[in-house]
Amino acid sequence: MFQSLSDRLSGVLDKLTRRGALTESDVSEAMREVRRALLEADVALDVVKDFTEKVKAKAIGQDVVKSVTPGQMVVKIVHDELTAMLGSDAAPIDLIAAPPVAILMVGLQGSGKTTTTAKIAWRLANRDKKKVLMASLDTRRPAAQEQLRVLGEQTNTPTLPIVAGQTPQQIAKRAMEAGRLGGYDVVLLDTAGRVTIDEELMDEVAEVKAGTNPHEVLLVADSLTGQDAVATAKAFDGRLGITGIVLTRADGDGRGGAALSMRAVTGKPIKLLGVGEKWDALEDFHPSRVASRILGMGDVVSLVEKAAQNIDIEKATAIAQKMKKGEFDLDDLAEQLKQMQRIGGMSGMMSMLPGMGKIKSQIADARLDDGILKRQHAIITSMTAKERRAPKILDGKRKRRIAAGSGTRVEEVNKLIKMHRQMADMMKSMGKNKGLMSRMMGGGGAAPSQDEMARMQDELAKMDPKALQQLPADLKDALPRSLQGLGSQGALPKLPGLGSGLPGLGGPRFPGLPGRKK
């Protein structure tokens, strides 16, 4: 989700930032393109109008035109408005009420209510250790109750026994009673899909709400929805007072405009994203990160989190210690390459990195993608243990053997060795640094705190793209030719345990962050 909106918007805004001076008509022209990009992403027309008007007013009103980096200012205004539109803080499901806490799931037909019910139940039971009961109030869709029962079996969540012939209101009542008697913490109520103009069905769900007093009323909506998302959201909110929105099918290639629209017209937070059909395919929604991702500024915080979850901290810390002492050898590099692959390889990281939208296609064109990591890994494994520990002994003959053994060329072997040497040097000099980056590199072991990451994301959003172009010249040489120049467009953050830059890509240092100062 959001990827192609991000590509479009960052394209438009890039044009602005390349300009030295901006006229009012430049801004207007850019806003027309922003409008188009948003519309093509299915953002509701009224919301688009409102958005572009606000941005334009701010951009023209604040002497942006006369400022030193006018393009940058406009980008910042767009970013801020986008964040405002999405809301700034993540809003998790709220269970602070007397148990059993009822959660009512509502939405149009086929939006993903039943599946999401099971996902939430699974998460609450497994992550938050809650005792959860699910009940299907869908007496209309064929086999709907059976569907929830099967999902309950698959996720090990108790479901309310099915009693034929009961109305949704009766089932709801029975579910709450069972919740009380069984000592459940949460009762999830899945309802039938309904169109908002079906008065009878809207009445029915309103009665269910009145009878169960749910602490959360979640509107489950398809992220592929078009302009009608606003009408749907307004109708459900107006009738039921929803407390939040779950967007499903975020694993698709939709542009996610519905997310922006629904939040904008209801003011209700998007709480969760459905990212697949399995019960663990549920993610929290972080508005500010999403805003950055939409603008092609990357979502470094999510990337770091992912790294923190998947990287073996002990190994990473050990490597970091060695690095500081200048003992970073090729075995360590091999380990790093492996860790890289674990957090989704190049392609997995690309989508989250600043400015990477465009680069991604370049990389796809060059067919480098994750192949390069694998080849680099192959080169290292073709070396003897001694060579890995002391790369200095690698002479022409040895290199030829390694190239043959790994199915690569001597040049590639040379590049890898050079890259390793530069990384080792850089790590050594940064090892003295007590800043955030040094902790992120694994120095402190634990992943950075939420606060630190938020600060980092902020820094990143404010960053001047020009600063990113300061890529050490020799490091650039170490990159495969087709990737040279990439560094000038994207900032590659350091990840816990991965050290500076990314193997295979090389990487600039992080402007604006402690790690940069020598």
Add this chain to the structure above:
Amino acid sequence: MFSFFKKKKPVEAPAPTALPTPAPHLPEAPANNAGGLIGSALVTPIDIPVPGAEPPVREHWVSKLKSGLNKTGASISGVFTGNRIDEVLYEDLESALLMADAGTGATTYLLDEVRRRVKDSGVTHPVAVKNILTEALTQLLKPLERALVIGEFKPTVIMVAGVNGAGKTTSIGKLTRHLANEGASVLLAAADTFRAAAREQLEVWADRNRVEIVSQEGGDPAAVSFDAVSAGKARGKDVVLVDTAGRLPTQLHLMEELRKIKRTIAKAGAGDTAAPPHEVLLVIDGNTGQNAQNQVKAFDEVLQLTGLIVTKLDGTAKGGVLAAIALWSRERQKTAPALRPVPVYFIGVGEKLEDLETFNAREFSQALLA
């Protein structure tokens, strides 16, 4: 192409090889259009313009669609109440089209077309603009209007695919009813072996229609499809409808799986005059925005679609994305003439057995701009 819906004994129907076109003789219009519409559309020969005559307006679905529009206040009829054709009017039209999900491309195209026609015709009253826009939209959508034809093959195998929750299973249930109404015998194949209770859901539809269903406990979708097509042949069925699991085009392995299902179906029909599946339908949720185009593209690439079903038009969504799809199809045909537009066979207007209607470009345009 031109052929008829043939009932069980296709005595003197033109053989498919007997092209070019046999003398176009229109079937008798049913006495009462309200009941057997789908059937009548099925037996209506295609590509034969009926000069001058407006197609019958089917109050049923048109009113359903309109009621959705009116309730949201999204109706654009108010736009035409002024007494001048000015920029404000065009802006309002633009908004209306965009809000119906027509997308920026089709909206620009339609507005340019309207401006041109307004200029050429010299009309001055806003109401005339409404007619011109309706006409332009109708013409854009016209290539998507074609009837599903069955009976040429026995059994006619229809494979149904689409993204999750679009309405595939429900549409199959409704389609079964309409085919049965025409006297066709139908067999259902429960090839969604993934989603919880998908099989049970299709079984309910089979029961409602009193037709047979082929399914397997925990089977593989290709295997179920193979069995069903074989059974359809053995049992002399007219139509086999294959329900598949929902999937997003981003799930490449699942798109591959569709390819495999299709190949397997072809194997099951080896030796037939034309290898099944004879129809491959994509079901699109009418609430979908611009992604609908991606869906057509992606599923067409993998399956070579022969038709579309657009569902849930009984709600507040307007389904204007069909304009974007029509424009895209047209552009595509310009560069690759062999790639014809994928027609919209049916639209879904509710959850009940009878809530399926054939697609009519003019009615659709009228309802959209009502």
